[in-house]
Amino acid sequence: MAEFQLYCFAQSGNAYRAALMLNLIGADWEPVWIDFFGAMPQRGPEFRNDVNEMGEMPVLVHGKKKFTQSGVILTYLARLTGKFKPEGEDEELEALRWIIFDNQKVNGFLGPFRFLKNFVSPPGDPAVLAFLKGRIDGNLAIVNKRLTGRKFLVSDRPTIADISMTGYLYYPAEEFGFDIAKDYPAIGAWLELMKALPGWKHPYELMPGYPLKRS
Numbered sequence: 001m002a003e004f005q006l007y008c009f010a011q012s013g014n015a016y017r018a019a020l021m022l023n024l025i026g027a028d029w030e031p032v033w034i035d036f037f038g039a040m041p042q043r044g045p046e047f048r049n050d051v052n053e054m055g056e057m058p059v060l061v062h063g064k065k066k067f068t069q070s071g072v073i074l075t076y077l078a079r080l081t082g083k084f085k086p087e088g089e090d091e092e093l094e095a096l097r098w099i100i101f102d103n104q105k106v107n108g109f110l111g112p113f114r115f116l117k118n119f120v121s122p123p124g125d126p127a128v129l130a131f132l133k134g135r136i137d138g139n140l141a142i143v144n145k146r147l148t149g150r151k152f153l154v155s156d157r158p159t160i161a162d163i164s165m166t167g168y169l170y171y172p173a174e175e176f177g178f179d180i181a182k183d184y185p186a187i188g189a190w191l192e193l194m195k196a197l198p199g200w201k202h203p204y205e206l207m208p209g210y211p212l213k214r215s
């Protein structure tokens with residue numbers, strides 16, 4: 001059995017943050033595939049009693065410890081290994097600030113947008129998609145401005161804030177109907193820097209369940 005288990009599935013950018021971190025720190029980890037689109041165990045009482053009361057992935061198991069919320073998982077792994085760790089109070093708070101903005105406003109809107117566009121039938125209501133797209137455009141512009149003239153979000157080296165922000169950004173442009181790396185060049189350049197880190201893998205390579213399968 002590997003040292004870490006990560007409950008995840010290939011289509012989840014929220015889980016990708018944790019999977020990417022595990023790979024970048026060279027952890028001994030194994031995925032536990034969750035049939036998110038089929039049996040949907042996360043919606044049932046067993047998962048909520050035994051795995052995560054919030055009914056969400058990712059869930060990280062490390063021996064007797066269990067963590068949910070990707071921001072918490074990233075913080076735990078950074079503290080455990082010293083890797084991608086923001087240093088000092090100012091950097092820690094700045095990283096937290098970007099992780100919250102990401103969770104709520106960047107990948108927090110990209111995830112549902114992509115879900116409604118690709119994974120439900122019939123696809124989401126155009127008015128809902130248009131609302132989400134408007135928020136996505138505004139918030140990606142904020143990240144693009146932040147990354148203009150600097151390599152990483154909070155420091156001159158990559159931290160957990162950068163890993164968090166990658167969430168959905170490497171998924172194919174066709175799944176969004178727009179090309180984030182092209183439309184936001186500073187984000188595009190930063191995505192290439194993150195991609196060059198040893199251990200980087202695409203979400204569809206790193207987590208099980210692509211192409212989409214249902215049990």
Ligand SMILES: N[C@@H](CCC(=O)N[C@@H](CS)C(=O)NCC(=O)O)C(=O)O
Pocket residue numbers: 011012013014015042043055056057058068069070071103111
């Ligand atoms: N802020 C959370 C978001 C987690 C989240 O929303 N995960 C989705 C999968 S991508 C989920 O499990 N949703 C439960 C459901 O829709 O049933 C995190 O970053 O861990």
